Amino acid sequence: MSEHNAPIENPAEAGPDSRTLKRVGIGAAMIAIVVVGVGVVSRINATEELRQTAVDAALPTVAVVTPKADAEGNALVLPGNVQAYNSAAINARTNGYVRRWLADIGDQVRAGQPLAILDAPDVDQQLAAAQADYQTALANQRLAETTSKRWASMLKEDAVSQQETDEKAGDLAARIAVSNAALANVNRLKALQGFTRLSAPFDGVVTSRSAQIGALVVAGNASAQPLFTVSDIHRVRIYVRVPQGYSAAVKPGTTATLSLPEYPGRSFTATMTSSAGAVDPQSGAVLVQLQAPNPDAALKPGAFAQVRFQVAAGQGNALSLPGSAILYGNDGPTVAVVGTDGRVTVKPVTIARDEGSTVQLSGGVTAQDRVVDTPPDAIRTGDRVQVQKAAAGGKGAANGR
Structure with missing residues (x-):
């Protein structure tokens, strides 16, 4: 028997049969399918997590506060x-110079008590001239009166005409009017001279003094500082x-x-x-x-x-919010309230008292509302937000979503 036709003595030395190869191929295919499936699922999960992260990042995070009852009750x-019950600024009514001041700040004064004395030489000279004019007018008046009486007597004897008598009477009336005008001018200047003595208008205390000895005082200067205030x-x-x-x-x-x-x-x-x-x-x-x-x-x-x-009990809601929680717009003051679903509702409120850092409200919110603190100007009703968790010891009153 030749070598080629010799039987195989050890079957184990022969190669794998077709059944074994088939089993190996099926197992490898199944392993590949599992690996691919796991990869696809992992990618899908990563994509979903990324999408959820993007959605969460798009929601603004806000801090909320709750309205508080007024700690002072109805105060x-x-x-x-x-x-002061009465206060008077004392100014000069005539031009002059301060000769003396007789009261200082903090002094108690009585009504009519002198505060300062002014020197007004111009007024003194004007008064002297006015008195001389008055004496001249009086002399002319007396002469006219004598003449009018004399002509009235001569009229009875038909020594003068009625026209001439009436002219003399008219001249007397004119002279009387001139005398009265001259007397009025004298009285005016006497009153003006009296203003050189500044007096307290009522009982009180001097709260200011600007009068200085020798200082020029100009009457009628609206911008001038008062000499005294009582x-x-x-x-x-x-x-x-x-x-x-x-x-x-x-x-x-x-x-x-x-x-x-x-x-x-x-x-x-x-x-x-x-x-x-x-x-x-x-x-x-x-x-x-x-x-x-x-x-x-x-x-x-x-x-x-x-x-x-x-104030009376029940006046307003007696609720307060930080001033930073109020939105001011064309429709008046509003606040943004966050609901349990994380959506915002913009509510109008009525401000009873603005205390700067806090605002007292008389309507629009309740003590259970979660109000956004420092809301963005663009916030609108229906917007979704996520509420920031209150830090330990913080003032926020809201819980996280």
């Missing part, structure tokens, strides 16, 4: 300006601008409490006496006047005071 605290401070007036929303609750007879920075812990009682009865279009407030007794002169004219009114 209405407003700034007020203290003024203020009656036995009582004081306090002027307060009350917001329109509270103007109906503050009426004449309402009492208020004053506090001043120079008297910590001390308060003063004042009573509202009158109201302007009109809303100032620029400030949106009504000017009211209060009065308070001032026996110890503790309340000074021109001082700043905090005026506290007790």
Whole structure:
């Protein structure tokens, strides 16, 4: 038997049969399919995560606050300006020079008490000339009167005509008028000379003095500083601008409490006496006047005071928000409120009192609303936002989405 026809003694040494090859191929194909499927799924998941991240990034993140109840209850605290019960600026009514000043700032003065003496030589000379003119007019008047009487007597004897007698009577009337005019000029200059003595118009205290010895005083100069200011401070007036929303609750007879920075812990009682009865279009407030007794002169004219009114219960919602939460537009003040679904609703609000950092509202929001703090100007109703989580110890009152 030849070598080529010899039988195979060891089958294991022979190559893999077709069945084995088929199994291997099917397994490799299945592994490839699994690898491809896993890759496709991973890519799909990554794409979805990227899309969700982009959607989340497109939503603006906002901080929210909740309206707070007014901690002061029904107290209405407003700034007020203290003024003297009466105050008079003393100016000169005649030209001259200051000879002496007799009162200084802080001095208590009585009505009619002299404050300063002026020298007015021009007025003195004018008065002397006016008195001479008056004497001349009187002499002419007496002569005309004598002549008129004489002609009236001669008329009875038909020694003169009626026309001539009437002319003499008319001349007397003219002379009397000239005398009266000359006397009026004398009285005017005497009054002007009397203005060289500056006096206090009422009991009070001198709160300013600009008079200096030898200084020239020019009457009628509107821009000139007053020589003295006298203020009656036995009582004081306090002027307060009350917001329109509270103007109906503050009426004449309402009492208020004053506090001043120079008297910590001390308060003063004042009573509202009158109201302007009109809303100032620029400030949106009504000017009211209060009065308070001032026996110890503790309340000074021109001082700043905090005026506290007790308004009626239920006046407004007594809710406050930070001033940064208010949007001001053509439709008035509004706020952006975030709902539970993360969508914004822009609501109009009514401002009762603007205190700068905080704003008191009388309507438009509730204590449960989540209001966007510092909202963008472009925010609109229906916009979606995500709420920033409140930091520990922070003032935000909202929870995250």
